[in-house]
Amino acid sequence: MAAVETDRDAPSALCSEFLNFSAKDTAAKWLQVSNLPKEVYQHLACYVPKIYCLGPNLNPQNEDLLAPLLLQSPLEWYLCGEEPSVGLAKLEQNNQPSQLCGHVFKVGEPTYSCRECAADPTCVLCMQCFLGSVHKEHRYRMTTSGGGGFCDCGDTEAWKKGPYCQKHEPNISDSSQKDPLANLSDEMIARTYNVFSIILKYAVDMLTWEKEDELPEGLEPPARGDTYYCMLFNDEVHTYEQVIYTLQKAVNCTQKEAVSFATTVDRDGRKSVRFGDFQFCEQAKSVIVRNTSRQTKPLRVQVMHSSVVAHQCFALKALTWLGQIIRYSDALRRILCQVGLQRGPEGENSSLVDTLMLCDSKMWKGARNVYHQLFMSSLLMDTKYKKLFAIQFAKARMLITEENLMTTIIRTFMDHLRHRDLHGHFQFERYTAQQAFKFRRVQSLIGDLKYVLISRPTEWTDQLREKYLEGFSAFLELLKCMQGMDPVVRQVGQHIEMEPEWEAAFTLQMKLTHIISMMQEWCSSDERVLIEAYKKCLSALTHCHSGFTDGEQPITLSMCGHSVDTIRYCVSQEKVSIHLPLSRLLAGLHALLSKTEVAYRFPELLPLSELSPPMLIEHPLRCLVLCAQVHAGMWRRNGFSLVNQIYYYHNVKCRVEMFDKDLSMLQAGASMMDPNHFLMIMLSRFELYHIFSSADCRKRYNRENANKDVVQQNNTLIEEMLHLVIMIVGERYTAGVGQVECFDEIRREIVHQLCIRPMAHSELVKALPENENKETGMERVIDSVALFKKPGVTGKGLYKLRPESAKMFNLYFHHYSRADQSKAEEAQRKIKRQNGEDSVLPPPVLPRFCPLFASLVNILQCDVLLGILGAVLQWAMEPSGGHWSESMLQRVLHLIGMGLVEEQQHLLSSAEDNDTNFNFTLKISRPGEAPANTPSILALLETLQNAPHLEVHKDMIRWILKTVANIKTTRECTASAPPSDSSGHSQEETVRDKDKAERKRKAEMARLRREKIMAQMSEMQRHFINENKELFQQSLEELDPSTSSTLEHSPSSCDSTLFCVGPRRWRAGGSDRRQVVTCILCQEEQEIRIDGKAMVLAAFVQRSTVMSKNRKRPPHNPDKYDPLFMHPDLSFGTHTGSCGHIMHSHCWQRYFEAVQAKEQRRQQRLRVHTSYDVENGEFLCPLCECLSNTVIPLLPLTKTSCSSEQPDLSQWLNITSLQMKALLSAHRKAKAADADGVDDMDGVNDCPPPDGFKLDYTPKNPYSSTIKEMLTTFGTATYKVGLKVHPNEQDPRVPIMCWGSCAYTIQSIERLLVDEEKPLFGSLPCRQDDCLSSLTRFGSACWTVSSHATVQNHFIRLLAALVPDPRVENTPCILDIDMFHLLVSLVLSHPAVFSLDSSGLSADTAQLYFLHLVTVAHIVQILLSSVPEEVQMEQESGGAEREEEEKVCMFYNTLRTHLGSGLREVDSGWHLWCCVKAGILPYLRAAALFFHYLNGAPAPPELHTLGVGEWEALCGYLCLPSNLLQLFYNNRELMEPVLHGWCSHPGVLQGLQSSVALIRFPRESNHLIELPGDYSALINQASSFTCPKSGGDKSRAPTLCLVCGAMLCSQSYCCQSELEGVDVGACTAHTFACGAGVGIFLRVRESQVLFLAGKTKGCFYAPPYLDDYGETDQGLRRGNPLHLCQERYRKIQKLWRQHSITEEIGHAQEANQTLVGIDWQHL
Ligand SMILES: [Zn+2]
Ligand SMILES: [Zn+2]
Ligand SMILES: [Zn+2]
Ligand SMILES: [Zn+2]
Ligand SMILES: [Zn+2]
Ligand SMILES: [Zn+2]
Ligand SMILES: [Zn+2]
DSSP states (O other): OOOOOOSSHHHHHHHHHHHHOOHHHHHHHHHHOSOHHHHHHHHHHHHHHHHSOOSSSOOHHHHHHHIIIIIIHHHHHHHHSSOHHHHHHHHHHTOOOOSSOOOBOOTTOEEEEETTTBSSTTOOBOHHHHHTSGGGGSOEEEEEOOSSOBOOTTOTTTBSSOOOOTTTOOOSSSOTTSOGGGGSOHHHHHHHHHHHHHHHHHHHHHHTOOOSSOOOTTOOOSSOOOOEEEEEEOOSSSOHHHHHHHHHHHSOOOHHHHHHHHHHHHHHSEEEEEEEOHHHHHHHHHHHHHHHTTTSSOOOEEEEEHHHHHHHHHHHHHHHHHHHHGGGOHHHHHHHHHHHHSOBTTBTTOSHHHHHHHTGGGSOHHHHHHHHHHHHHTGGGOHHHHHHHHHHHOOSHHHHHHSOHHHHHHHHHHHHOOOBOTTSOBOOOOOOHHHHHHHHHHHHHHHHHHHHHSSOOSSOOHHHHHHHHHHHHHHHHHHHHHTTOSOBOOOOSSOOSSOOOOHHHHHHHHHHHHHHHHHHHHHHTOHHHHHHHHHHHHHHHHHHHTTSSSSSOOEEEEETTEEEEEOOOOTTTSOBOSOOHHHHHHHHHHHHHHHTTHHHHOGGGSOGGGOOHHHHHHHHHHHHHHHHHHHTTTTGGGHHHHHHHHHHHHSTTTGGGTHHHHHHHHHHHHHTSOHHHHHHHHHHHTTOHHHHHSTTGGGHHHHOOSOHHHHHHHHHHHHHHHHHHHHHHHOOOSBTTBOOOTTHHHHHHHHHHHHHOOBOHHHHHHHSOOOTTSOOSHHHHHHHHEEEEOOOSSSOOEEEEOGGGGGGOOTTOTTOOHHHHHHHHHHHHHHHHHTTOOOOOOOOOOOOBOGGGGGGGGGGGSHHHHHHHHHHHHHTTSOOSSSSOHHHHHHHHHHHHHHHHHHHHHHHHHHHHOOOOOOHHHHHHSOBTTTTTBOOHHHHHHHHTTOGGGGGGHHHHHHHHHHHHHHHHHHHSSSOOOOOOOOSSOOHHHHHHHHHHHHHHHHHHHHHHHHHHHHHHHTTOSOOOOSOHHHHHHHHHHHOTTGGGHHHHSOOSOSSOOOSSSTTOOOOOHHHHOOEEEOTTTOOEEEOOTTSOOEEEEEEEEEEOTTOSOTTSOOOOTTTOOOSSOOTTOOSEEEEEEEEEEEEHHHHHHHHHHHHHHHHHHHHHOOOOOSSOGGGTOEEOTTTOOEESEEEEOOOOOOOOOOSOOOOHHHHHHHHHHHHHHHHHHHHHHHHHHHHTTTTOTTOOOOOOOTTBOTTOOOOOOSOHHHHHHHHHHHHHHHHHHHTOOOOTTOTHHHHHHHHHHHHHHHHHHHHHHHTTOOSSSOSOHHHHHHHHHHHHHHHHGGGGSOHHHHHHHHHHHHHHHSOOTTSOSOOOGGGSOHHHHHHHHHHHHHHHHTTBOSSOOHHHHHHHHHHHHHHHHHHHHHHHHOOSSOOOOOOOOHHHHHHHHHHHHHHHHHHHHHGGGSOOOOOHHHHHHHHHHHHHHHHHHHHHHHHHHHOOOOOGGGGSOSTTHHHHHHHHTTOOSSTTHHHHTTHHHHHHHHHHHHHSHHHHHHHHSSSOOOOSSOOOOOOOOOOSBHHHHHHHHHTOBOTTTTSOBOSSEEEETTTOOEEEOSOGGGOEEETTEEEOHHHHHHHHHSTTEEEEEETTTTEEEEEETTTEEEEEOOSEEOTTSOOOTTSOSOOOOEEOHHHHHHHHHHHHTTOHHHHHHHHHHHOGGGGGSOGGGO
């Protein structure tokens, strides 16, 4: 073992040498020498290894101290020729700041691109420039940077408009063309040049250095040590886990160290993992290589000599130094650019910049980052060199002419795809990772090509034409290799064995799509280029398909008196390919010829004679027939690869240059052919010719019934063929094919999407093709066809079709899938019916064809088509026995409709030109030709009109007949009357039928829903509900005590005042007390009785910090924490919630056991998680699936009566204190006896109990055994969850936790009602009402299942806080007690003491006096803590208030006499009273809720509404004087000593003087943090956030806690920490401190809200940020500007405030099982 462990000795040995070093002298020496490079190298050779890499770890302190002193300083001295600080300051004075912003983006920083002005989408602005630019008023796109790009502000080539922001606007007065070097002396220039070239060369040499053990010439160290590094490099193959595991083995480090190594390797690209002699390092290397070489290629490891590593380290520093130096002066920057781009001795591509770029991929990431940074601060900041540099990278049109770049790129591209088959087509290997890697290079070439083509020329020069066409030819060569690639042959008999490779070809096609489109756009901008390109393309295509007619004899087709020759070819038997880019390019150019009218102006220039229409249509037709056959199921045995190809062929990403162009080509071809010939060839390719050509084709059902499958197949083929005819005649929205304006096409696409259903902006964008700039053009036209509807609190904004746009609807729109088509049909019919119109959907009126395509309309009236239509109609005379189909008939009717619409249009326009030979009505009125005397189409239709089996088509047939009649009328009376298109009577019957069907469907749905519920219940193996859920819930509510409480709302039992507490309180009569509920599981009714079967509510107990006023308080130690007194900061509480569903305890137990058993079985089978944790007692409510973890028993109201005269406060206090004394001494006696016999009895005085107080009495527990059991169950659950401990029903803290949960839950609901602006009573949903009522009653009963002595002891301690008692220790001061918790605990623990009393005292009296005492204590607490420093102006108030103000003033002064200077002077009584009133209100409201649920007293009507009178009503209801100070003054003698006791607690004075602010009252409700209105502000904030653990690194997933505002580094190894023995991510760790296990976060990069609960649960939630279209952008993919939606944010806040986050997660996980599998704890 030879590891050198010390890294300290070396520098100290050199210390004197360093101290004696003078940078000035060194620089002076350099000025003298002749060979400066050699001298500098010697210097570096000597010092670099002495500073860097002296030990296993880098030592940044030493390095950062020594490197500037020894290495940089002499360079700066030399450069400046004087003291560097002086010299650099001079340079800086003359510096001209660059007009280019050049801001380099950090990872995750927001970038902006203007969708109107950017030259291309890669031109971006930083946030600062954007905000100061004109583009913020334009349509822009926001994205987050992947890091490393730079701001293009100031670059005039990047922006069509507004290239400068306000800050970078050039100052016109000083000429920007001035040479920056003008200010520099020649010597200075020379020196700078020297230094820069030496240092840059040094850095480039070192960073591209590949030898491990040697250094470049001149750098060999004078004394060579024997130390090495084992350097680990990162790759894309191995995972983090593999690296960590391997390192632990190889270098024997801990897991933590391994994680840190792996993190650095990932971040910097390399990291030394071992330092020592060669052997030692080599050993580690071989272990790593061995361990990682098994599956893949091994991790890259090098053993490098330490001096090599040292020089590489300094090389990076040197580049950084260069970057800093040039910041002082634009002149220095210019020189550096010159040095960098200067050609080296090797000629072309040998500059230092070239060298770096060529080695880019070999460098490690850290090095790459540093040199990229330098480039961006030098080359890209200099206006002159930016352009020069751009050539290096390739840019713009001039490159096409000057560098012939287009051709070069395409040739390189071809070189990369070298594999060809016999026909010269590209051939791809299986699409593997390696293939993908190769493709990446190809892709970047396509990127370059796109870059060259992105800005279309406005002016063409001859040279540009020549070079462009040269490039175009090269491109045709490329397309030739693609034409016909990946051919398929139909598989018959057997299924294919292996799916053939297809992805590579489609990837290539997809990548080229925009290039092809851009090529066409370039062509369309110059007529000569267009003509030449057309010729070249045609000859390339002809060349490809030359000889397609060779060999075989043509066959002759004849039908309806026409005949044509064609080749013999069957798609189903021979090779066919989907890839036809040449044909499609030609189709595009053909349409352009038509559009630009070149074809009409220069017909002589076109090779029209060379066009062979049959050849043009052949391949596209085959491709379309292939699709039809696949559809008909003829290619099933060819597997999924073919299905996928067909899918992509039609997909929005490809169709523009695939399917659409094939259709155009058929249109082009057909327009040049006799329509009859065209149709016959088409029939032949569809392999349908034999059906329609036979003489008796009209009797298909007689002849062809051999094979059902074949008939079925042919039916589908006929449907597809008819659809194709519809499209060929009907698709006229391509510019050049039809006479349309530029936005008509996109408008029509949108209309047809919206005909399916209203859609969100993003859905529409997805359905529309994007151009190379990712634009669809949608925004320009959408408002003309659609109306925008804003979203509500959920959902998205939707675009709805404007009603008038529906007339464009075409059922056979070419981009509809069959599914789209039927949805659209249904939707459109429905709308028509709703509007009371006829639901027929006739073909729309179409734009006219361009002249070049005009003859296409004749297809509609040609003999062959009419023959086909007639045949199908004839077949439809008989009900279908499989020989025809509904869709077939529908298409035929549509075609007839198209003919009629066309004729109407012709008639309309012929009013002007009076020339039309389109007479469709005449043609369909003529009888069929062969065989003679067959009925005409019209006659067939008239017969079919009444056929009962054609009910669904009747409206269309009727429409046709009516239109025919109209046309005839029009033709007869030459005066043309506009056709009316509404047919007479509406189809009432069908409407009624549809309604019936709808009702049936609904009934079916309801049945299914019922079945689902039943299935849930049957788990319980019991007879369960068989009614549906709604009904069921209803019956539950009818019987429910709280909903039947309407009685309470109109109190009849009491005439004037209602009290909820005290001896005079409202008491329930016998019938009011009786409660009957129904068990949701067994459906049996049950009365709630003390001695009856226990009924329980499903409940969920959770820890909460929602009301916390101190998130910094560390969590309590669960084993030691004493929860008896809640601190007023409410930092941790226990919340109980319930869905309100009631069960028998035994039914629930059985249910829970079944769930447990099922879960165990499931865990054994497969390790899947559920949304609930059964081992932790969690289950889902059997009815509503709400997450629950325990049950609360339902208890009846306790029976009380108030008999005799009750004592006053002082008497009562007297009796109580005697009782306490007696109890206390009895407890001590017992304790002492337990401890060690009788010895230690001295301190314990014997106190006799007062009359009627029986110390030894053990009250009988009144509850039935099942209720007792449930009391224990819920108590234990609250204890377990609230303290995060193991269940222990004996623990004395069990009852305390129950009272605490009761108090906390009531307080949180009180807050919620304030926040929601709802009245205190009557507005709670009944589930909360039930929960609070059972929780409170449970609280008053839970003592019965605890040790009575324990509860009595709690009571004694609680009371001592209120009535100071010297015998009780550790009593907190009143500033440290939450008074409402104290009140609740006192009232709920009191029965344990009260049960011993038989003297006739009333428990109600005690409750009232507790309330009085606690209220006074709270007033004192408020006055001590909440009186603000500054006293506002005194206000005058009326008489009644006067009294209160005087009293409170007096009271405050009394406090001051007790506390002296601790309390500041306030003499405004009005002000003090305001404080008290405001501060105590939440407490009074909570107390009213508490006593209401405890004693069942109905609330007065004033508390059922919001508004004035609340104070009086509350005080009245609580039996308090509305001047609360009377509580003190009415019992002054008694209260004075109590007050004194409170004030003399040492904690009070400490608290008042402490620097820590006291909790003030009223406590404000907590909010989620404020979020900025604009999302980019958040992105910006997150981009400057660095990981707190890895020293200034960018965090990958910055995540914002919405509760406290902390930014966290989520989902990353660096910030994992250990929590309860498990490694967790930063978010999970944070939730435990901030939210007691529950967390709400915003993942800033993803724009996604994250809910977490515990370590295993979580879900994502829609963020509160919406774009202008009312949509969220989860994942930030679309980049529309996002703004805060307050409404949605409030909704999230409400979920949090009402403790529903965990429940929400549960529901989300139940709905989406994949959420269950996510490792939430690692986020
Ligand atoms: Zn900028
Ligand atoms: Zn700017
Ligand atoms: Zn703009
Ligand atoms: Zn039951
Ligand atoms: Zn439920
Ligand atoms: Zn937080
Ligand atoms: Zn981190």
